[in-house]
Amino acid sequence: MNISPxxxxxxxxxxxxxxxxxxxxxxxSGPPVNRGKFAIWLFLATEIMFFTGLIGTYIVLRMGxxxxxxxxxxxxxxxxxxxxxxxxxxxxTMVKGVERAMVGDNGGLIKWLALTVLIGSIFVGxxxxxxxxxxxxxxxxxxxxxxxxxxxxxxxxxxxxxVGVIWNLCILIAAIFRKIPQEKYMKVxxxxxxxxxxxxxxxxxxTIVYLM
Amino acid sequence: MAHGKDLGYSIFRIFVILFILTAVEVxxxxxxREPRWLLWSGLLVCAVWKGLLILMYFMxxxxxxxxxxxxxxxxxxxxxxxLFANMPDTVFNEKRDYKIGYLIDQTGExxxxxxxxxPAKGRGKPHGHQPEGEAAGH
Numbered sequence: 069m070n071i072s073p074x075x076x077x078x079x080x081x082x083x084x085x086x087x088x089x090x091x092x093x094x095x096x097s098g099p100p101v102n103r104g105k106f107a108i109w110l111f112l113a114t115e116i117m118f119f120t121g122l123i124g125t126y127i128v129l130r131m132g133x134x135x136x137x138x139x140x141x142x143x144x145x146x147x148x149x150x151x152x153x154x155x156x157x158x159x160x161t162m163v164k165g166v167e168r169a170m171v172g173d174n175g176g177l178i179k180w181l182a183l184t185v186l187i188g189s190i191f192v193g194x195x196x197x198x199x200x201x202x203x204x205x206x207x208x209x210x211x212x213x214x215x216x217x218x219x220x221x222x223x224x225x226x227x228x229x230x231v232g233v234i235w236n237l238c239i240l241i242a243a244i245f246r247k248i249p250q251e252k253y254m255k256v257x258x259x260x261x262x263x264x265x266x267x268x269x270x271x272x273x274x275t276i277v278y279l280m
Numbered sequence: 281m282a283h284g285k286d287l288g289y290s291i292f293r294i295f296v297i298l299f300i301l302t303a304v305e306v307x308x309x310x311x312x313r314e315p316r317w318l319l320w321s322g323l324l325v326c327a328v329w330k331g332l333l334i335l336m337y338f339m340x341x342x343x344x345x346x347x348x349x350x351x352x353x354x355x356x357x358x359x360x361x362x363l364f365a366n367m368p369d370t371v372f373n374e375k376r377d378y379k380i381g382y383l384i385d386q387t388g389e390x391x392x393x394x395x396x397x398x399p400a401k402g403r404g405k406p407h408g409h410q411p412e413g414e415a416a417g418h
Contacts, residue, residue: 106348113355117355117359124359128366156302160291261339271334279308279309
């Protein structure tokens, strides 16, 4: 069927203009919480499952072994207990940093965040020292299942701590050179949530790997 | 969002409780090795307690809305699924013999393993169940 061009009505923007793809609301249709916080908690949920996989593997291998070495005979529990203490202290200093950011105290934020970065770095340093001593003694990850699981769990956690230190350091640099205004405190809080999560994981790992 | 002392909790107080729990846990783990059930249950209580304190106060979950809780609540269920799915390989497996030794030779056999008479560099004292008539780790 042929249609004459004259039969086609002219373009009328009131009628023919493309409609928006999404409905426009007069309220925020997002989740009733800060989106950054929503995203970080979603991310942390995946992290929980990641570490659960590692710990679950450890439980399977340990329960499936006829014998298992006493961790106290192989690992330096005392120095690691000190390291645990450091990480808990760093969590407390991080909370203080977030608290300062919320009231717009940039100086206080810098002080507490710098302390958090310093203590986090000490934790990574002590773990690196522990690894160096173990490896020097010939305790490599491929020696037996005990060492394989030990390095897998503590290694991945150590990487997370290092990432947390770098994240906190970036915020510290931003606070020093640009200042973080009160309304932007969420940047600090998100880093804090990640940092506390790393602390929480270590609390469980320390118990399972070093003490049990 | 209110936080820290704005909400009526003291950061220092939580920190002190965490410190005390860590000290108790380490002492428990170093000096109360037997019986194992007492060791493990005590350690787990301390670890879970500390974890909850960090989660509820430092991560301020206690003050969060349900939308944030809904992101985390499914994970314990998934954790339970993972652990229960592994049960056949652990609890119900009567042929558990994963090799835990100090050295494994080229054939895959464990040498100089957890034999208490030949501990490698004084490490690797065995404990727990050992199959009858079988040297530990061999």
